[in-house]
Amino acid sequence: MNLPQSSLRPKTSAKTYKVAELKVMKILNKIDSLKLSNSYIARLDIPKSSEKKVFGRKTSSYIVLVSIIISVLLFSARWIYTEFLESRHCLIELPSFSKSAFRPPEDCSMCLGVDDVVRLANITAEEFEDKYAYSTTPVIVTDATEGWRALKEFDFNFFANFYSESKMGKQINDCFYFAYKSGLKSLQEVFSMDEARANLSGQPWYVGWSTCYDDETRRLRSYYNRPYFLPKTAESDMVDWIFMGGPGQGAHMHVDSVKHISWQAQVRGHKQWQLAPPPECLYHCRWITFTVAPGEILVVDTNRWYHKTNVLPGDISITIGAEYD
Ligand SMILES: O=C(O)CCC(=O)C(=O)O
Structure with missing residues:
Protein backbone atom coordinates (compact mmCIF):
# COMPACT_ATOMS: atom_id res chain seq x y z
CA MET A 1 0.00 0.00 0.00
CA PRO A 47 -14.15 7.71 10.52
CA LYS A 48 -12.54 10.17 8.12
CA SER A 49 -9.60 12.02 9.57
CA SER A 50 -11.57 15.31 9.94
CA GLU A 51 -14.32 13.49 11.87
CA LYS A 52 -11.94 11.57 14.07
CA LYS A 53 -10.34 14.69 15.55
CA VAL A 54 -12.58 16.36 18.08
CA PHE A 55 -10.64 19.58 17.50
CA GLY A 56 -8.34 20.43 14.62
CA ARG A 57 -4.79 21.58 15.28
CA LYS A 58 -5.77 25.25 14.82
CA THR A 59 -8.72 24.92 17.21
CA SER A 60 -6.51 23.23 19.80
CA SER A 61 -4.04 26.11 19.63
CA TYR A 62 -6.89 28.56 20.19
CA ILE A 63 -8.07 26.55 23.20
CA VAL A 64 -4.59 26.52 24.70
CA LEU A 65 -4.25 30.27 24.08
CA VAL A 66 -7.67 31.06 25.57
CA SER A 67 -6.90 28.84 28.60
CA ILE A 68 -3.63 30.67 29.17
CA ILE A 69 -5.37 34.06 28.92
CA ILE A 70 -8.13 32.96 31.34
CA SER A 71 -5.56 31.60 33.80
CA VAL A 72 -3.56 34.83 33.65
CA LEU A 73 -6.75 36.89 34.18
CA LEU A 74 -7.88 34.71 37.11
CA PHE A 75 -4.43 34.88 38.68
CA SER A 76 -4.30 38.67 38.24
CA ALA A 77 -7.82 39.09 39.68
CA ARG A 78 -6.90 36.99 42.72
CA TRP A 79 -3.66 38.98 43.19
CA ILE A 80 -5.47 42.34 42.92
CA TYR A 81 -8.10 41.11 45.41
CA THR A 82 -5.61 39.93 48.03
CA GLU A 83 -3.14 42.77 47.58
CA PHE A 84 -5.49 45.70 47.41
CA LEU A 85 -9.06 44.88 48.37
CA GLU A 86 -8.56 42.35 51.16
CA SER A 87 -5.66 44.27 52.66
CA ARG A 88 -7.43 47.60 52.12
CA HIS A 89 -4.60 49.18 50.16
CA CYS A 90 -5.51 51.56 47.38
CA LEU A 91 -4.77 50.66 43.78
CA ILE A 92 -3.77 54.24 43.17
CA GLU A 93 -3.12 56.48 46.13
CA LEU A 94 -4.56 59.89 45.28
CA PRO A 95 -2.61 62.92 46.47
CA SER A 96 -4.38 64.60 49.40
CA PHE A 97 -5.25 67.76 47.41
CA SER A 98 -7.19 65.64 44.88
CA LYS A 99 -9.35 64.16 47.67
CA SER A 100 -10.63 67.63 48.51
CA ALA A 101 -10.95 68.49 44.81
CA PHE A 102 -13.24 65.47 44.22
CA ARG A 103 -15.46 65.88 47.30
CA PRO A 104 -19.12 66.76 46.57
CA PRO A 105 -19.84 70.51 46.92
CA GLU A 106 -21.45 71.70 50.19
CA ASP A 107 -24.74 73.60 50.24
CA CYS A 108 -23.22 75.79 53.02
CA SER A 109 -25.93 74.99 55.59
CA MET A 110 -23.11 73.18 57.42
CA CYS A 111 -21.43 76.48 58.30
CA LEU A 112 -24.12 79.18 58.01
CA GLY A 113 -24.48 80.91 61.39
CA VAL A 114 -21.63 78.89 62.96
CA ASP A 115 -19.44 81.69 64.28
CA ASP A 116 -17.56 80.13 67.14
CA VAL A 117 -16.77 76.92 68.94
CA VAL A 118 -19.32 75.97 71.66
CA ARG A 119 -17.84 75.27 75.11
CA LEU A 120 -19.72 72.74 77.23
CA ALA A 121 -19.45 70.94 80.54
CA ASN A 122 -21.66 68.52 82.43
CA ILE A 123 -23.69 67.54 79.38
CA THR A 124 -25.55 64.24 79.17
CA ALA A 125 -24.84 61.79 76.37
CA GLU A 126 -28.48 62.16 75.24
CA GLU A 127 -28.29 65.95 74.99
CA PHE A 128 -24.91 65.76 73.31
CA GLU A 129 -26.32 63.28 70.79
CA ASP A 130 -29.39 65.47 70.11
CA LYS A 131 -27.56 68.76 69.70
CA TYR A 132 -23.95 68.21 68.77
CA ALA A 133 -22.69 64.67 68.14
CA TYR A 134 -23.58 64.61 64.46
CA SER A 135 -23.82 68.35 63.78
CA THR A 136 -21.20 70.52 62.13
CA THR A 137 -20.91 72.89 65.10
CA PRO A 138 -17.45 72.50 66.65
CA VAL A 139 -17.64 71.80 70.37
CA ILE A 140 -15.13 71.78 73.23
CA VAL A 141 -16.10 69.74 76.28
CA THR A 142 -14.07 70.97 79.25
CA ASP A 143 -14.75 68.32 81.90
CA ALA A 144 -14.30 64.95 80.22
CA THR A 145 -10.76 63.91 81.04
CA GLU A 146 -10.91 63.73 84.83
CA GLY A 147 -8.80 60.92 86.25
CA TRP A 148 -7.11 60.09 82.93
CA ARG A 149 -3.62 58.65 83.45
CA ALA A 150 -2.71 60.08 80.04
CA LEU A 151 -2.75 63.62 81.43
CA LYS A 152 0.00 62.77 83.89
CA GLU A 153 1.95 60.16 81.97
CA PHE A 154 1.96 61.06 78.27
CA ASP A 155 5.11 62.84 77.19
CA PHE A 156 7.81 62.28 74.56
CA ASN A 157 9.57 59.61 76.64
CA PHE A 158 6.34 57.76 77.34
CA PHE A 159 5.79 57.25 73.59
CA ALA A 160 9.48 56.54 72.94
CA ASN A 161 9.31 53.70 75.51
CA PHE A 162 5.88 52.58 74.36
CA TYR A 163 7.06 52.18 70.77
CA SER A 164 10.33 50.50 71.74
CA GLU A 165 8.14 47.54 72.71
CA SER A 166 7.96 45.33 69.65
CA LYS A 167 4.87 43.28 70.62
CA MET A 168 1.91 45.24 69.28
CA GLY A 169 -0.42 42.35 68.47
CA LYS A 170 -2.26 41.79 65.25
CA GLN A 171 -2.27 44.51 62.59
CA ILE A 172 -5.89 45.60 62.15
CA ASN A 173 -5.54 48.83 60.19
CA ASP A 174 -3.28 50.72 57.88
CA CYS A 175 -0.54 52.50 59.80
CA PHE A 176 -0.80 56.19 58.94
CA TYR A 177 2.06 58.55 59.65
CA PHE A 178 2.26 62.27 58.88
CA ALA A 179 5.68 63.90 58.95
CA TYR A 180 4.41 67.43 58.19
CA LYS A 181 7.51 69.66 57.92
CA SER A 182 9.62 67.67 60.40
CA GLY A 183 11.64 65.72 57.84
CA LEU A 184 11.22 62.68 60.14
CA LYS A 185 10.24 59.88 57.80
CA SER A 186 8.83 57.38 60.29
CA LEU A 187 7.93 56.83 63.94
CA GLN A 188 11.28 55.05 64.33
CA GLU A 189 13.01 58.28 63.24
CA VAL A 190 10.82 60.32 65.60
CA PHE A 191 11.81 58.22 68.59
CA SER A 192 15.47 58.15 67.73
CA MET A 193 15.87 61.92 67.32
CA ASP A 194 18.52 63.54 69.54
CA GLU A 195 17.63 64.66 73.04
CA ALA A 196 17.86 68.40 72.31
CA ARG A 197 15.40 68.11 69.46
CA ALA A 198 13.08 65.88 71.50
CA ASN A 199 13.12 68.53 74.26
CA LEU A 200 12.09 71.15 71.70
CA SER A 201 15.39 73.01 71.79
CA GLY A 202 16.62 71.77 68.39
CA GLN A 203 15.00 71.82 64.96
CA PRO A 204 11.19 72.19 65.37
CA TRP A 205 9.00 69.22 64.58
CA TYR A 206 5.38 68.10 64.59
CA VAL A 207 4.08 64.65 63.60
CA GLY A 208 0.88 62.62 63.68
CA TRP A 209 0.09 58.93 63.42
CA SER A 210 -2.64 56.35 63.82
CA THR A 211 -2.49 53.17 65.82
CA CYS A 212 -2.71 50.07 63.68
CA TYR A 213 -2.25 47.05 65.96
CA ASP A 214 -4.90 45.74 68.33
CA ASP A 215 -2.66 45.54 71.43
CA GLU A 216 -1.23 48.97 70.69
CA THR A 217 -4.71 50.56 70.76
CA ARG A 218 -5.85 48.49 73.74
CA ARG A 219 -2.79 49.42 75.80
CA LEU A 220 -3.07 53.12 74.94
CA ARG A 221 -6.74 53.06 75.88
CA SER A 222 -5.83 52.00 79.39
CA TYR A 223 -4.48 55.55 79.86
CA TYR A 224 -7.81 57.27 79.10
CA ASN A 225 -11.55 56.56 79.04
CA ARG A 226 -14.16 56.78 76.37
CA PRO A 227 -15.43 60.40 76.68
CA TYR A 228 -18.56 60.25 78.86
CA PHE A 229 -20.59 62.54 76.58
CA LEU A 230 -20.40 60.36 73.43
CA PRO A 231 -23.75 58.85 72.38
CA LYS A 232 -24.31 55.51 74.15
CA THR A 233 -24.75 53.70 70.85
CA ALA A 234 -21.73 55.28 69.16
CA GLU A 235 -18.92 52.89 68.39
CA SER A 236 -15.28 53.74 67.85
CA ASP A 237 -12.99 51.90 65.46
CA MET A 238 -9.94 50.31 67.06
CA VAL A 239 -7.88 53.24 65.79
CA ASP A 240 -6.53 56.15 67.77
CA TRP A 241 -4.86 59.22 66.33
CA ILE A 242 -1.96 60.91 68.09
CA PHE A 243 -0.50 64.32 67.20
CA MET A 244 2.62 65.55 68.93
CA GLY A 245 5.09 68.38 68.48
CA GLY A 246 6.41 71.73 69.52
CA PRO A 247 5.34 75.40 69.43
CA GLY A 248 4.98 77.10 66.07
CA GLN A 249 4.26 73.74 64.39
CA GLY A 250 1.06 72.03 63.32
CA ALA A 251 -0.97 70.66 60.47
CA HIS A 252 -1.37 72.65 57.25
CA MET A 253 -4.86 73.67 56.05
CA HIS A 254 -6.68 70.62 54.70
CA VAL A 255 -9.94 68.71 54.82
CA ASP A 256 -10.12 65.03 55.74
CA SER A 257 -11.80 62.13 54.04
CA VAL A 258 -12.13 59.85 57.03
CA LYS A 259 -15.23 57.80 57.84
CA HIS A 260 -16.71 59.69 60.79
CA ILE A 261 -16.65 62.71 63.08
CA SER A 262 -13.86 62.59 65.60
CA TRP A 263 -12.98 63.79 69.08
CA GLN A 264 -9.51 64.90 70.06
CA ALA A 265 -8.33 65.30 73.66
CA GLN A 266 -5.62 67.86 74.37
CA VAL A 267 -3.40 65.98 76.80
CA ARG A 268 -0.53 68.49 77.02
CA GLY A 269 0.17 71.96 75.63
CA HIS A 270 -2.14 74.49 74.00
CA LYS A 271 -3.09 74.14 70.37
CA GLN A 272 -4.80 76.71 68.24
CA TRP A 273 -7.26 75.56 65.57
CA GLN A 274 -8.45 77.49 62.56
CA LEU A 275 -11.53 76.17 60.82
CA ALA A 276 -12.32 77.44 57.35
CA PRO A 277 -15.56 76.85 55.44
CA PRO A 278 -15.24 74.91 52.20
CA PRO A 279 -14.17 77.19 49.32
CA GLU A 280 -17.69 77.27 47.79
CA CYS A 281 -18.99 78.74 51.10
CA LEU A 282 -16.30 81.37 51.68
CA TYR A 283 -18.73 84.23 50.93
CA HIS A 284 -21.45 82.82 53.19
CA CYS A 285 -19.61 81.50 56.25
CA ARG A 286 -16.86 82.61 58.60
CA TRP A 287 -13.51 81.31 59.66
CA ILE A 288 -13.38 80.21 63.30
CA THR A 289 -10.27 80.36 65.49
CA PHE A 290 -10.01 78.91 69.00
CA THR A 291 -7.51 77.31 71.40
CA VAL A 292 -7.82 73.93 73.07
CA ALA A 293 -6.21 73.69 76.53
CA PRO A 294 -4.92 70.60 78.37
CA GLY A 295 -7.77 68.42 79.62
CA GLU A 296 -10.27 69.70 77.00
CA ILE A 297 -11.80 67.59 74.24
CA LEU A 298 -12.61 69.04 70.83
CA VAL A 299 -15.31 67.48 68.65
CA VAL A 300 -15.25 68.64 65.04
CA ASP A 301 -16.28 67.25 61.68
CA THR A 302 -12.92 67.37 59.95
CA ASN A 303 -14.46 65.93 56.79
CA ARG A 304 -16.40 69.15 56.24
CA TRP A 305 -14.45 71.95 57.92
CA TYR A 306 -11.08 72.72 56.42
CA HIS A 307 -8.70 72.93 59.35
CA LYS A 308 -5.20 73.99 60.33
CA THR A 309 -3.46 73.77 63.70
CA ASN A 310 -0.64 75.61 65.44
CA VAL A 311 0.94 74.72 68.78
CA LEU A 312 1.14 77.80 71.02
CA PRO A 313 4.33 78.76 72.92
CA GLY A 314 5.07 76.65 75.99
CA ASP A 315 4.82 72.92 76.47
CA ILE A 316 4.91 70.17 73.83
CA SER A 317 1.42 69.53 72.42
CA ILE A 318 0.15 65.94 72.67
CA THR A 319 -3.35 64.96 71.64
CA ILE A 320 -5.13 61.65 71.39
CA GLY A 321 -8.44 61.03 69.67
CA ALA A 322 -10.62 58.70 67.70
CA GLU A 323 -13.56 58.65 65.31
CA TYR A 324 -17.03 57.59 66.45
CA ASP A 325 -20.04 56.60 64.39
O1 LIG B 1 -4.24 67.90 65.56
C1 LIG B 1 -3.69 68.33 64.55
O2 LIG B 1 -2.72 69.07 64.61
C2 LIG B 1 -4.21 67.98 63.19
C3 LIG B 1 -5.41 67.15 63.26
C4 LIG B 1 -5.95 66.89 61.93
O3 LIG B 1 -5.52 67.40 60.94
C5 LIG B 1 -7.06 65.99 61.81
O4 LIG B 1 -7.53 65.45 62.81
O5 LIG B 1 -7.49 65.81 60.67
Whole structure:
Protein backbone atom coordinates (compact mmCIF):
# COMPACT_ATOMS: atom_id res chain seq x y z
CA MET A 1 0.00 0.00 0.00
CA ASN A 2 1.44 3.45 -0.96
CA LEU A 3 1.34 6.14 1.67
CA PRO A 4 0.70 9.74 0.67
CA GLN A 5 4.05 10.67 2.21
CA SER A 6 4.31 14.11 0.68
CA SER A 7 1.16 15.24 2.54
CA LEU A 8 2.78 14.41 5.89
CA ARG A 9 6.28 15.71 5.35
CA PRO A 10 6.06 19.47 5.16
CA LYS A 11 4.91 20.09 8.75
CA THR A 12 6.47 17.09 10.46
CA SER A 13 10.05 16.71 11.60
CA ALA A 14 12.02 13.85 10.03
CA LYS A 15 12.19 11.94 13.29
CA THR A 16 8.45 12.23 14.01
CA TYR A 17 7.70 11.24 10.45
CA LYS A 18 9.92 8.12 10.73
CA VAL A 19 8.19 7.03 13.95
CA ALA A 20 4.74 7.58 12.44
CA GLU A 21 5.74 5.71 9.27
CA LEU A 22 6.93 2.72 11.30
CA LYS A 23 3.66 2.69 13.28
CA VAL A 24 1.56 2.84 10.13
CA MET A 25 3.66 0.08 8.52
CA LYS A 26 3.05 -2.08 11.58
CA ILE A 27 -0.72 -1.53 11.35
CA LEU A 28 -0.73 -2.29 7.63
CA ASN A 29 1.27 -5.49 8.17
CA LYS A 30 -1.22 -6.53 10.81
CA ILE A 31 -4.10 -5.89 8.41
CA ASP A 32 -2.25 -7.90 5.75
CA SER A 33 -1.74 -10.79 8.16
CA LEU A 34 -5.53 -10.87 8.79
CA LYS A 35 -6.06 -11.51 5.06
CA LEU A 36 -9.05 -9.23 4.87
CA SER A 37 -10.56 -8.69 1.45
CA ASN A 38 -10.53 -5.19 -0.04
CA SER A 39 -14.32 -5.16 -0.20
CA TYR A 40 -14.49 -6.01 3.53
CA ILE A 41 -12.03 -3.26 4.39
CA ALA A 42 -14.03 -0.80 2.31
CA ARG A 43 -17.14 -1.66 4.30
CA LEU A 44 -15.44 -0.97 7.67
CA ASP A 45 -16.82 2.08 9.47
CA ILE A 46 -13.55 4.02 9.80
CA PRO A 47 -14.15 7.71 10.52
CA LYS A 48 -12.54 10.17 8.12
CA SER A 49 -9.60 12.02 9.57
CA SER A 50 -11.57 15.31 9.94
CA GLU A 51 -14.32 13.49 11.87
CA LYS A 52 -11.94 11.57 14.07
CA LYS A 53 -10.34 14.69 15.55
CA VAL A 54 -12.58 16.36 18.08
CA PHE A 55 -10.64 19.58 17.50
CA GLY A 56 -8.34 20.43 14.62
CA ARG A 57 -4.79 21.58 15.28
CA LYS A 58 -5.77 25.25 14.82
CA THR A 59 -8.72 24.92 17.21
CA SER A 60 -6.51 23.23 19.80
CA SER A 61 -4.04 26.11 19.63
CA TYR A 62 -6.89 28.56 20.19
CA ILE A 63 -8.07 26.55 23.20
CA VAL A 64 -4.59 26.52 24.70
CA LEU A 65 -4.25 30.27 24.08
CA VAL A 66 -7.67 31.06 25.57
CA SER A 67 -6.90 28.84 28.60
CA ILE A 68 -3.63 30.67 29.17
CA ILE A 69 -5.37 34.06 28.92
CA ILE A 70 -8.13 32.96 31.34
CA SER A 71 -5.56 31.60 33.80
CA VAL A 72 -3.56 34.83 33.65
CA LEU A 73 -6.75 36.89 34.18
CA LEU A 74 -7.88 34.71 37.11
CA PHE A 75 -4.43 34.88 38.68
CA SER A 76 -4.30 38.67 38.24
CA ALA A 77 -7.82 39.09 39.68
CA ARG A 78 -6.90 36.99 42.72
CA TRP A 79 -3.66 38.98 43.19
CA ILE A 80 -5.47 42.34 42.92
CA TYR A 81 -8.10 41.11 45.41
CA THR A 82 -5.61 39.93 48.03
CA GLU A 83 -3.14 42.77 47.58
CA PHE A 84 -5.49 45.70 47.41
CA LEU A 85 -9.06 44.88 48.37
CA GLU A 86 -8.56 42.35 51.16
CA SER A 87 -5.66 44.27 52.66
CA ARG A 88 -7.43 47.60 52.12
CA HIS A 89 -4.60 49.18 50.16
CA CYS A 90 -5.51 51.56 47.38
CA LEU A 91 -4.77 50.66 43.78
CA ILE A 92 -3.77 54.24 43.17
CA GLU A 93 -3.12 56.48 46.13
CA LEU A 94 -4.56 59.89 45.28
CA PRO A 95 -2.61 62.92 46.47
CA SER A 96 -4.38 64.60 49.40
CA PHE A 97 -5.25 67.76 47.41
CA SER A 98 -7.19 65.64 44.88
CA LYS A 99 -9.35 64.16 47.67
CA SER A 100 -10.63 67.63 48.51
CA ALA A 101 -10.95 68.49 44.81
CA PHE A 102 -13.24 65.47 44.22
CA ARG A 103 -15.46 65.88 47.30
CA PRO A 104 -19.12 66.76 46.57
CA PRO A 105 -19.84 70.51 46.92
CA GLU A 106 -21.45 71.70 50.19
CA ASP A 107 -24.74 73.60 50.24
CA CYS A 108 -23.22 75.79 53.02
CA SER A 109 -25.93 74.99 55.59
CA MET A 110 -23.11 73.18 57.42
CA CYS A 111 -21.43 76.48 58.30
CA LEU A 112 -24.12 79.18 58.01
CA GLY A 113 -24.48 80.91 61.39
CA VAL A 114 -21.63 78.89 62.96
CA ASP A 115 -19.44 81.69 64.28
CA ASP A 116 -17.56 80.13 67.14
CA VAL A 117 -16.77 76.92 68.94
CA VAL A 118 -19.32 75.97 71.66
CA ARG A 119 -17.84 75.27 75.11
CA LEU A 120 -19.72 72.74 77.23
CA ALA A 121 -19.45 70.94 80.54
CA ASN A 122 -21.66 68.52 82.43
CA ILE A 123 -23.69 67.54 79.38
CA THR A 124 -25.55 64.24 79.17
CA ALA A 125 -24.84 61.79 76.37
CA GLU A 126 -28.48 62.16 75.24
CA GLU A 127 -28.29 65.95 74.99
CA PHE A 128 -24.91 65.76 73.31
CA GLU A 129 -26.32 63.28 70.79
CA ASP A 130 -29.39 65.47 70.11
CA LYS A 131 -27.56 68.76 69.70
CA TYR A 132 -23.95 68.21 68.77
CA ALA A 133 -22.69 64.67 68.14
CA TYR A 134 -23.58 64.61 64.46
CA SER A 135 -23.82 68.35 63.78
CA THR A 136 -21.20 70.52 62.13
CA THR A 137 -20.91 72.89 65.10
CA PRO A 138 -17.45 72.50 66.65
CA VAL A 139 -17.64 71.80 70.37
CA ILE A 140 -15.13 71.78 73.23
CA VAL A 141 -16.10 69.74 76.28
CA THR A 142 -14.07 70.97 79.25
CA ASP A 143 -14.75 68.32 81.90
CA ALA A 144 -14.30 64.95 80.22
CA THR A 145 -10.76 63.91 81.04
CA GLU A 146 -10.91 63.73 84.83
CA GLY A 147 -8.80 60.92 86.25
CA TRP A 148 -7.11 60.09 82.93
CA ARG A 149 -3.62 58.65 83.45
CA ALA A 150 -2.71 60.08 80.04
CA LEU A 151 -2.75 63.62 81.43
CA LYS A 152 0.00 62.77 83.89
CA GLU A 153 1.95 60.16 81.97
CA PHE A 154 1.96 61.06 78.27
CA ASP A 155 5.11 62.84 77.19
CA PHE A 156 7.81 62.28 74.56
CA ASN A 157 9.57 59.61 76.64
CA PHE A 158 6.34 57.76 77.34
CA PHE A 159 5.79 57.25 73.59
CA ALA A 160 9.48 56.54 72.94
CA ASN A 161 9.31 53.70 75.51
CA PHE A 162 5.88 52.58 74.36
CA TYR A 163 7.06 52.18 70.77
CA SER A 164 10.33 50.50 71.74
CA GLU A 165 8.14 47.54 72.71
CA SER A 166 7.96 45.33 69.65
CA LYS A 167 4.87 43.28 70.62
CA MET A 168 1.91 45.24 69.28
CA GLY A 169 -0.42 42.35 68.47
CA LYS A 170 -2.26 41.79 65.25
CA GLN A 171 -2.27 44.51 62.59
CA ILE A 172 -5.89 45.60 62.15
CA ASN A 173 -5.54 48.83 60.19
CA ASP A 174 -3.28 50.72 57.88
CA CYS A 175 -0.54 52.50 59.80
CA PHE A 176 -0.80 56.19 58.94
CA TYR A 177 2.06 58.55 59.65
CA PHE A 178 2.26 62.27 58.88
CA ALA A 179 5.68 63.90 58.95
CA TYR A 180 4.41 67.43 58.19
CA LYS A 181 7.51 69.66 57.92
CA SER A 182 9.62 67.67 60.40
CA GLY A 183 11.64 65.72 57.84
CA LEU A 184 11.22 62.68 60.14
CA LYS A 185 10.24 59.88 57.80
CA SER A 186 8.83 57.38 60.29
CA LEU A 187 7.93 56.83 63.94
CA GLN A 188 11.28 55.05 64.33
CA GLU A 189 13.01 58.28 63.24
CA VAL A 190 10.82 60.32 65.60
CA PHE A 191 11.81 58.22 68.59
CA SER A 192 15.47 58.15 67.73
CA MET A 193 15.87 61.92 67.32
CA ASP A 194 18.52 63.54 69.54
CA GLU A 195 17.63 64.66 73.04
CA ALA A 196 17.86 68.40 72.31
CA ARG A 197 15.40 68.11 69.46
CA ALA A 198 13.08 65.88 71.50
CA ASN A 199 13.12 68.53 74.26
CA LEU A 200 12.09 71.15 71.70
CA SER A 201 15.39 73.01 71.79
CA GLY A 202 16.62 71.77 68.39
CA GLN A 203 15.00 71.82 64.96
CA PRO A 204 11.19 72.19 65.37
CA TRP A 205 9.00 69.22 64.58
CA TYR A 206 5.38 68.10 64.59
CA VAL A 207 4.08 64.65 63.60
CA GLY A 208 0.88 62.62 63.68
CA TRP A 209 0.09 58.93 63.42
CA SER A 210 -2.64 56.35 63.82
CA THR A 211 -2.49 53.17 65.82
CA CYS A 212 -2.71 50.07 63.68
CA TYR A 213 -2.25 47.05 65.96
CA ASP A 214 -4.90 45.74 68.33
CA ASP A 215 -2.66 45.54 71.43
CA GLU A 216 -1.23 48.97 70.69
CA THR A 217 -4.71 50.56 70.76
CA ARG A 218 -5.85 48.49 73.74
CA ARG A 219 -2.79 49.42 75.80
CA LEU A 220 -3.07 53.12 74.94
CA ARG A 221 -6.74 53.06 75.88
CA SER A 222 -5.83 52.00 79.39
CA TYR A 223 -4.48 55.55 79.86
CA TYR A 224 -7.81 57.27 79.10
CA ASN A 225 -11.55 56.56 79.04
CA ARG A 226 -14.16 56.78 76.37
CA PRO A 227 -15.43 60.40 76.68
CA TYR A 228 -18.56 60.25 78.86
CA PHE A 229 -20.59 62.54 76.58
CA LEU A 230 -20.40 60.36 73.43
CA PRO A 231 -23.75 58.85 72.38
CA LYS A 232 -24.31 55.51 74.15
CA THR A 233 -24.75 53.70 70.85
CA ALA A 234 -21.73 55.28 69.16
CA GLU A 235 -18.92 52.89 68.39
CA SER A 236 -15.28 53.74 67.85
CA ASP A 237 -12.99 51.90 65.46
CA MET A 238 -9.94 50.31 67.06
CA VAL A 239 -7.88 53.24 65.79
CA ASP A 240 -6.53 56.15 67.77
CA TRP A 241 -4.86 59.22 66.33
CA ILE A 242 -1.96 60.91 68.09
CA PHE A 243 -0.50 64.32 67.20
CA MET A 244 2.62 65.55 68.93
CA GLY A 245 5.09 68.38 68.48
CA GLY A 246 6.41 71.73 69.52
CA PRO A 247 5.34 75.40 69.43
CA GLY A 248 4.98 77.10 66.07
CA GLN A 249 4.26 73.74 64.39
CA GLY A 250 1.06 72.03 63.32
CA ALA A 251 -0.97 70.66 60.47
CA HIS A 252 -1.37 72.65 57.25
CA MET A 253 -4.86 73.67 56.05
CA HIS A 254 -6.68 70.62 54.70
CA VAL A 255 -9.94 68.71 54.82
CA ASP A 256 -10.12 65.03 55.74
CA SER A 257 -11.80 62.13 54.04
CA VAL A 258 -12.13 59.85 57.03
CA LYS A 259 -15.23 57.80 57.84
CA HIS A 260 -16.71 59.69 60.79
CA ILE A 261 -16.65 62.71 63.08
CA SER A 262 -13.86 62.59 65.60
CA TRP A 263 -12.98 63.79 69.08
CA GLN A 264 -9.51 64.90 70.06
CA ALA A 265 -8.33 65.30 73.66
CA GLN A 266 -5.62 67.86 74.37
CA VAL A 267 -3.40 65.98 76.80
CA ARG A 268 -0.53 68.49 77.02
CA GLY A 269 0.17 71.96 75.63
CA HIS A 270 -2.14 74.49 74.00
CA LYS A 271 -3.09 74.14 70.37
CA GLN A 272 -4.80 76.71 68.24
CA TRP A 273 -7.26 75.56 65.57
CA GLN A 274 -8.45 77.49 62.56
CA LEU A 275 -11.53 76.17 60.82
CA ALA A 276 -12.32 77.44 57.35
CA PRO A 277 -15.56 76.85 55.44
CA PRO A 278 -15.24 74.91 52.20
CA PRO A 279 -14.17 77.19 49.32
CA GLU A 280 -17.69 77.27 47.79
CA CYS A 281 -18.99 78.74 51.10
CA LEU A 282 -16.30 81.37 51.68
CA TYR A 283 -18.73 84.23 50.93
CA HIS A 284 -21.45 82.82 53.19
CA CYS A 285 -19.61 81.50 56.25
CA ARG A 286 -16.86 82.61 58.60
CA TRP A 287 -13.51 81.31 59.66
CA ILE A 288 -13.38 80.21 63.30
CA THR A 289 -10.27 80.36 65.49
CA PHE A 290 -10.01 78.91 69.00
CA THR A 291 -7.51 77.31 71.40
CA VAL A 292 -7.82 73.93 73.07
CA ALA A 293 -6.21 73.69 76.53
CA PRO A 294 -4.92 70.60 78.37
CA GLY A 295 -7.77 68.42 79.62
CA GLU A 296 -10.27 69.70 77.00
CA ILE A 297 -11.80 67.59 74.24
CA LEU A 298 -12.61 69.04 70.83
CA VAL A 299 -15.31 67.48 68.65
CA VAL A 300 -15.25 68.64 65.04
CA ASP A 301 -16.28 67.25 61.68
CA THR A 302 -12.92 67.37 59.95
CA ASN A 303 -14.46 65.93 56.79
CA ARG A 304 -16.40 69.15 56.24
CA TRP A 305 -14.45 71.95 57.92
CA TYR A 306 -11.08 72.72 56.42
CA HIS A 307 -8.70 72.93 59.35
CA LYS A 308 -5.20 73.99 60.33
CA THR A 309 -3.46 73.77 63.70
CA ASN A 310 -0.64 75.61 65.44
CA VAL A 311 0.94 74.72 68.78
CA LEU A 312 1.14 77.80 71.02
CA PRO A 313 4.33 78.76 72.92
CA GLY A 314 5.07 76.65 75.99
CA ASP A 315 4.82 72.92 76.47
CA ILE A 316 4.91 70.17 73.83
CA SER A 317 1.42 69.53 72.42
CA ILE A 318 0.15 65.94 72.67
CA THR A 319 -3.35 64.96 71.64
CA ILE A 320 -5.13 61.65 71.39
CA GLY A 321 -8.44 61.03 69.67
CA ALA A 322 -10.62 58.70 67.70
CA GLU A 323 -13.56 58.65 65.31
CA TYR A 324 -17.03 57.59 66.45
CA ASP A 325 -20.04 56.60 64.39
O1 LIG B 1 -4.24 67.90 65.56
C1 LIG B 1 -3.69 68.33 64.55
O2 LIG B 1 -2.72 69.07 64.61
C2 LIG B 1 -4.21 67.98 63.19
C3 LIG B 1 -5.41 67.15 63.26
C4 LIG B 1 -5.95 66.89 61.93
O3 LIG B 1 -5.52 67.40 60.94
C5 LIG B 1 -7.06 65.99 61.81
O4 LIG B 1 -7.53 65.45 62.81
O5 LIG B 1 -7.49 65.81 60.67
